[in-house]
Amino acid sequence: xxxxxxxxxxxxxxxxxxxxGTAASLLPALGIAWALARYRFPGKILxxxxxxxxxxxxxxxxxxxxxxxxxRRGVIGxxxxxxxxxxxxxxxxxxxIVAAVMGFPLLVRALRxxxxxxxxxxVGAARTLGAGPLRAFMTVTLPLITPGLLTGAILAFAxxxxxxxxxxxxxxNIPGQTQTLPLALYSALQLPGGEEAAWRIVFISTLFAVLLxxxxxxSNRLLTRxxxxxxx
Amino acid sequence: MSVRLAAHIRHRAGxxxxxxxxxxxxxxxxxxxxxxxxxxMLLNAIAGLIRPHEGHVHLNGRALFSTAxxxxxxxxxxxxxxxxxDAKLFPHLSVLQNLSYGRARASAVPHALPFDEVxxxxxxxxxxxxxPHHLSGxxxxxxxxxxxxxxxxxxxxxxxxxxxxxxxxxxxxxxxxDALHQKLKLPVLYVTHNVDESLRLADRLIVMDKGRVxxxxxxxxxxNEENVQSLLFGQVGDVTSEPVxxxxxxxxxxxxxxxxxxxxWGTFLIPARHIAKGDIRHLRxxxxxxxxxxxxxxxxxxxxxxxxxxxxxxSVGSGxxxxxxxCAADEKAPLLRARITRRAVYTLGLEEGATxxxxxxxxxxxxxGPITQ
Numbered sequence: 001x002x003x004x005x006x007x008x009x010x011x012x013x014x015x016x017x018x019x020x021g022t023a024a025s026l027l028p029a030l031g032i033a034w035a036l037a038r039y040r041f042p043g044k045i046l047x048x049x050x051x052x053x054x055x056x057x058x059x060x061x062x063x064x065x066x067x068x069x070x071x072r073r074g075v076i077g078x079x080x081x082x083x084x085x086x087x088x089x090x091x092x093x094x095x096x097i098v099a100a101v102m103g104f105p106l107l108v109r110a111l112r113x114x115x116x117x118x119x120x121x122x123v124g125a126a127r128t129l130g131a132g133p134l135r136a137f138m139t140v141t142l143p144l145i146t147p148g149l150l151t152g153a154i155l156a157f158a159x160x161x162x163x164x165x166x167x168x169x170x171x172x173n174i175p176g177q178t179q180t181l182p183l184a185l186y187s188a189l190q191l192p193g194g195e196e197a198a199w200r201i202v203f204i205s206t207l208f209a210v211l212l213x214x215x216x217x218x219s220n221r222l223l224t225r226x227x228x229x230x231x232x
Numbered sequence: 233m234s235v236r237l238a239a240h241i242r243h244r245a246g247x248x249x250x251x252x253x254x255x256x257x258x259x260x261x262x263x264x265x266x267x268x269x270x271x272x273m274l275l276n277a278i279a280g281l282i283r284p285h286e287g288h289v290h291l292n293g294r295a296l297f298s299t300a301x302x303x304x305x306x307x308x309x310x311x312x313x314x315x316x317x318d319a320k321l322f323p324h325l326s327v328l329q330n331l332s333y334g335r336a337r338a339s340a341v342p343h344a345l346p347f348d349e350v351x352x353x354x355x356x357x358x359x360x361x362x363x364p365h366h367l368s369g370x371x372x373x374x375x376x377x378x379x380x381x382x383x384x385x386x387x388x389x390x391x392x393x394x395x396x397x398x399x400x401x402x403x404x405x406x407x408x409x410d411a412l413h414q415k416l417k418l419p420v421l422y423v424t425h426n427v428d429e430s431l432r433l434a435d436r437l438i439v440m441d442k443g444r445v446x447x448x449x450x451x452x453x454x455x456n457e458e459n460v461q462s463l464l465f466g467q468v469g470d471v472t473s474e475p476v477x478x479x480x481x482x483x484x485x486x487x488x489x490x491x492x493x494x495x496x497w498g499t500f501l502i503p504a505r506h507i508a509k510g511d512i513r514h515l516r517x518x519x520x521x522x523x524x525x526x527x528x529x530x531x532x533x534x535x536x537x538x539x540x541x542x543x544x545x546x547s548v549g550s551g552x553x554x555x556x557x558x559c560a561a562d563e564k565a566p567l568l569r570a571r572i573t574r575r576a577v578y579t580l581g582l583e584e585g586a587t588x589x590x591x592x593x594x595x596x597x598x599x600x601g602p603i604t605q
Contacts, residue, residue, distance in 0.1 A: 124281045125320040127307040129334035129383045139333075143324045227323050228365055 003200060009176050010184035011204060017092055017180055018160035021099025022153055025107055029152070033111035054166075055105045062101060063169025070097065070170075094171035095163075095178050102163050103156025110155065114148025147223040154216040161208060181205050234258070236419040237291050237387055241277045243284040250274060250284075250443040256387075260413055260420045262434035264427065266463065270443040271423040272317075275389045278421070279314050280307035291386055313385030317392045319376035321364035327375050328360040334383025344384040345416075353415060354378045354408055370401035374408060381416075388420045394429060409433055427455070427464055431478075431514045439463065451514050452480040452496075456566045475554055475569035477517040483507050496565035497538055519554060519571035523591040526580050540568060542586050545577060553577050557590055 003011065035041070036048060054062050070077040071089045080086045088094035118141065126136040164182040171178040173187060185201040188194035240253040250270040254261075263271050276282045278289055280297065288298040291312070296305045313334075321330050335347075351357050354374045364372060373393050380388060393409075394402045413420075413433065424430055430437055431451065438448040439460050446463060447454045454460055455478040466473025481493035481500065491504040493513060500515075507513065528539070540557040548554050548571075555577075557568040568590055582588065 121320045128314040130308045132308050
């Protein structure tokens with residue numbers, strides 16, 4: 001099976017967008033998951049709801065909201081363009097933002113769960129052994145929440161690979177710019193005789209989905225065994 | 233006792249309030265009290281894991297915390313080792329990595345214990361490559377103790393290190409704690425709710441109840457106090473709780489399995505092994521195990537006859553009486569508590585001020601056996 005250069009480009013874009021989007025959301029997701037798991041503050045329920053919006057709203061709505069906010073004439077987008085010359089609409093960076101937003105709730109949920117099950121006493125023990133807050137975080141907290149981090153990141157990455165509605169609404173369907181695999185599939189279906197191309201994209205998408213699932217399962221097993229000595 | 237740790241902690245959490253002033257020197261100071269007395273909160277405050285509302289903590293003359301002087305040292309700067317009830321070993325690290333975790337700090341100070349010495353003391357050599365989840369409860373505690381010791385602490389806090397273990401494992405750990413006690417000149421605060429554990433390990437005792445100190449001092453002085461006995465063994469003067477007398481003594485000589493012990497009441501012979509001249513032993517005498525004679529006994533197998541004066545006779549119901557007996561001229565010497573039937577009191581014509589010879593079997597005077605809950 002040979003992918004056409006356009007399909008290869010769509011695959012490359014999909015991986016780029018999903019990687020950048022997931023990577024960019026890691027730190028903010030960790031911060032928010034931490035706040036939700038550990039602190040009580042006013043507006044906590046609101047924040048929790050806001051983060052979960054991408055899971056419950058139609059993706060097109062999210063895409064439209066992003067366009068209104070971050071488009072070149074959007075509230076934040078216009079300022080970003082005039083001040084820094086940055087534009088997100090109709091670029092792969094915009095698609096990465098969509099990936100980050102759509103995957104965010106999945107990442108936060110997985111992280112929050114592992115932070116909530118983390119034994120605070122272990123950090124206390126590290127502190128009494130001479131570790132400052134940063135060293136305790138890097139040597140105790142982070143390794144112990146890694147399973148959650150990995151699971152969340154893989155889920156968010158998979159979600160980004162499959163993202164369609166919000167992407168097409170915010171950044172359009174421009175080959176070589178914003179046309180990821182699902183968008184390429186959509187385009188192929190619009191063309192007469194595009195079935196063969198469509199099947200190739202279906203195949204490659206399925207392959208990646210299965211690979212990611214396997215990766216998630218294997219890493220989870222390895223880490224769980226390492227941390228608890230039991231098989232999940 | 234030269235004071236190494238001096239602390240006063242006032243803290244509130246919900247309805248609970250803690251207000252405790254304490255001092256500790258080298259050796260083991262047991263913090264004894266029922267669950268919910270605030271013992272763990274006190275340790276956490278001394279370690280810096282919680283920030284008390286008011287008070288101070290001075291260790292070897294250095295202020296670690298003081299609301300008056302506006303000093304707050306974080307736990308990592310305090311050089312206080314902490315052995316947790318459930319060990320709190322890092323599950324993602326091997327035993328060796330756990331033990332080494334605090335070495336970064338230890339390598340910078342002169343009083344650090346050599347690694348090999350701690351490994352040998354706690355017999356950890358065979359465990360080094362293992363992961364915490366492959367250790368038994370007793371092994372985990374030994375690693376936890378080793379990890380704390382290797383971080384070169386000036387003070388060791390131990391929070392019920394035996395509580396989560398079954399009696400057999402407890403018996404495994406005790407010799408290590410004894411060795412620790414003898415080899416290290418470190419002050420240790422040892423939290424427990426088990427009297428036998430305190431008797432076996434402690435040099436001094438602080439009894440806590442509801443966030444306050446109920447009594448502190450020597451084991452003999454503290455455990456013979458009535459309010460302490462009420463707290464630990466049930467209300468004094470009630471038939472359901474049996475009074476206990478605690479008597480501390482120093483070994484004058486040990487011959488095979490009999491030791492000569494010098495106490496406030498005089499010298500006793502007790503069956504004891506693993507005891508050396510100069511060792512301190514605490515004897516626990518249950519009131520029911522004391523018999524009384526109105527004449528000096530002869531031809532008895534009991535070797536430790538005392539002469540005593542009856543100070544007080546209290547009827548406790550169910551046909552029983554508790555007697556309080558003065559056994560020595562020294563006012564500070566503990567009073568012997570005996571429980572006999574009212575019928576015996578009547579038949580022997582016992583009354584307050586009378587002289588009796590209490591009979592205590594030497595076996596009863598032996599050191600407490602394995603610690604049980």
